[in-house]
Amino acid sequence: MSIDRASGIALAALALLVLEETWRQRLPVGSIANPGPAYFPGVLALLLLLAGAALTAVAGAGPRLASLQWREWRQAVAIFVACVFCAVALDRLGYRLTIVIALGFLVGVVERKPVVATVIFAGAAALGTFWLFDTLLRVPLPRGPFRF
DSSP: HHHHHHHHHHHHHHHHHHHHHHHHHHOOOOOSBBOOHHHHHHHHHHHHHHHHHHHHOOOOOBBBBGGOOTTTTHHHHHHHHHHHHHOOOHHHHHHHHHHHHHHHHIIIIIIIOHHHHHHHHHHHHHHHHIIIIIIIIIOOOOOOTOOO
């Protein structure tokens, strides 16, 4: 089996999992004018299912899955650790502080970028995304104990 075909199957399986979970929770889909909580996850899962099926169908004679050598496993583990940290710390520390710490770790420690660039990037990304979601889109994000 080629890497492309395995990727297509994995994407299609993820899409089916999202669709099944949405259906199992009996979330209302709504309409285009008034979308329900299952509307966007359902539409995105259907698009992902189509993309996964298309990738599986047209996957050519690419590299075999058995020939895959994963040299970047440390980066993958670091990203997973950062995601777990975000899930645990988000309510405790607040959105902005959690994102600054996670991005600081990923950019500064994992990618070994200069300290000044890391601090600027992490701060700008945390403040910018907070402003976008909390202020403009009015999605309430956790503030944490310091109201930050």
